[in-house]
Amino acid sequence: MSQWLKLVARNALRHRLRTSLTVAGLVVAILSFGVLQTIVGAWYAGVDAAVPSRLITRNALSFTLPLPITYENRIRAVDGVKRVSYMNWFGGIYKEPKNFFPQFAIEPASYLDLHPEIYMPAAVRKDFLADRRAAIVGRKLANRYGFKPGDVVQLRGTIFPGDWDFVIAGIFDGRGKTDTSQFFFRWDYLDETLRQRSPTQAGLVGFFIVDAGDLNHVAQVSQAIDALFRNSLAETLTETERAFQIGFVKQTEAILVSIRIVSFVVIAIILAVMANTMAMTARERLSEYATLKALGFSPGYVARLILGESLVIALAGGAVAIALTPPAAARIGEMTDTLFPSLIVSANTVGMQALAAFGVGLLASLLPMRRAASVRIVDGLRAVG
Amino acid sequence: MTTPRVAAHAARDDVLIALRGVSKGYRRGGQTIPVLTDISFDIRRAEFLALMGPSGSGKSTLLNLIAGLDSADRGSIKVSGEDITRLSESDLADWRAANVGFIFQFYNLMPVLTALENVELPLTLKHLGRRDRRDRAHLALELVGLGDRVRHLPSELSGGQQQRVAIARAIVTDPMLLVADEPTGDLDRQSAEDALAIMQRLNREMGKTIVMVTHDRRAAEHAGAIMHLEKGELSQRVELAHG
């Protein structure tokens, strides 16, 4: 056993350059795999953060079309509805278009009640509720732009005309996968301003958020809401927040699928490279393997030498890659700023990276193992050099 | 070593290896090319036999059959009464590990293992303690005059020294039979003499049975008897008288 380990370790280090290059290739491949998986995971983060008993009611035709604010009281009256809130996507520009972050006009008290995963000091909440022009910013966003309480932030409207000034009331944090790159301000401020600047856009909301209270009521409540507005001017579509988020993510599904495919292709490529390296290595050592077999070592022993060497190299590359993934993801998170809410490497991704390394090590050694184990001793001994 | 000998088949209990009607050919393009045809002869216990013959005559093929590295097409090979042609692949491997020591033309040492580790290698197949293995490997290396080279890698040794490490590896398990295929083929005169002297000592002092294939007349003269192989046929053995 110790002899086997010794042979495996020394064989692996025999061609330093070849082994180093192979390990480097593995590191790049498994690191890329991990980072790409993390990016895909971040895209779905909104889905994971969704609370199952929350429903989103939107315009049945498209979620870019609004609903009248007058629906609020009628929804509230539906049997099983506990609480209702509403919001608008603002889509403004902060200084330059490249500074993207999500901005929402929300009905403050009901929205915060409905979203316990968003939390802040009581004083901040109080200030937010007290001042019409107040806004709260997520921790990540605040760090990015250095927003501090009391700062006046101006956003240029794209959907809603004009420049809009907000006073930062404070910073909020988020539990779990909550996106803290968001910017929330008050819906009443939006609506009042619109009544002066663009009256046709007033009195409308993007979505209602409905608390069905209990998971068992979710289906019944959403049907009841949609039935209420059937055949009206703006029909509604009510679905769980999770389904809504998935629908939102679905728009970008093709990109996500491509990223996923690329991440697996990278692994397939390194597998081919590694298999070639192992085949070359085993071919060079055929006479050594034949010698071992002549001395009485079993074909299985020889096969395990190759397997061990392949696994040592693959797992070394995998270990380095796994260690480098969190800093690499963090760096990409900084570079892409608020585009991805949370570029955190999940345990699942680490597991997949380890599995990929192991799989590459195992699969790359299969053919050379077979060859070395089955070659006749006399033929192997003739293959000198 | 000067007991009178009868040619061809020796007295029964004196025989270590008995080949009877052994044939072997190689398949090439749907055709079988015969290499050995109907070979029968005995090798005595504790003898040092040199096998000579022109290139391609089948010397290595014959040696490989005797050593259990290859299988015959026909005939029987009995070693100490056991027919090794009937053994399964894995039983044959065990049999080799227990009974045969190998010496190759190109030494065939593991390049990543030191001299000591190379010699230890066959012992890892035995149920021996670590210390015990070390001690035996040391002893074998001292026997071939390399007690001071135990930590050297093969690449740090001369050809002659490497071959002596290989001899130590071949004897460390104390096998009854040593097979050597052109053991001096890659060595200079002096190194060849050293290696042959060691083999001679192993034969005379420790009673090892040695079968050595060689091209070299002078090497063959270190043996107790010489046989010639030509066109798949074996000649009468020639006994050599040693002082």
Ligand SMILES: Nc1ncnc2c1ncn2[C@@H]1O[C@H](COP(=O)(O)OP(=O)(O)OP(=O)(O)O)[C@@H](O)[C@H]1O
């Ligand atoms: N694996 C093989 N496949 C096909 N033919 C083989 C194989 N091994 C040996 N032969 C053939 O069998 C014959 C005998 O080969 P062998 O190696 O036994 O000769 P030899 O007497 O040892 O020759 P040399 O002195 O050159 O080593 C040769 O004609 C060789 O080409």
Ligand SMILES: [Mg+2]
């Ligand atoms: Mg030969």
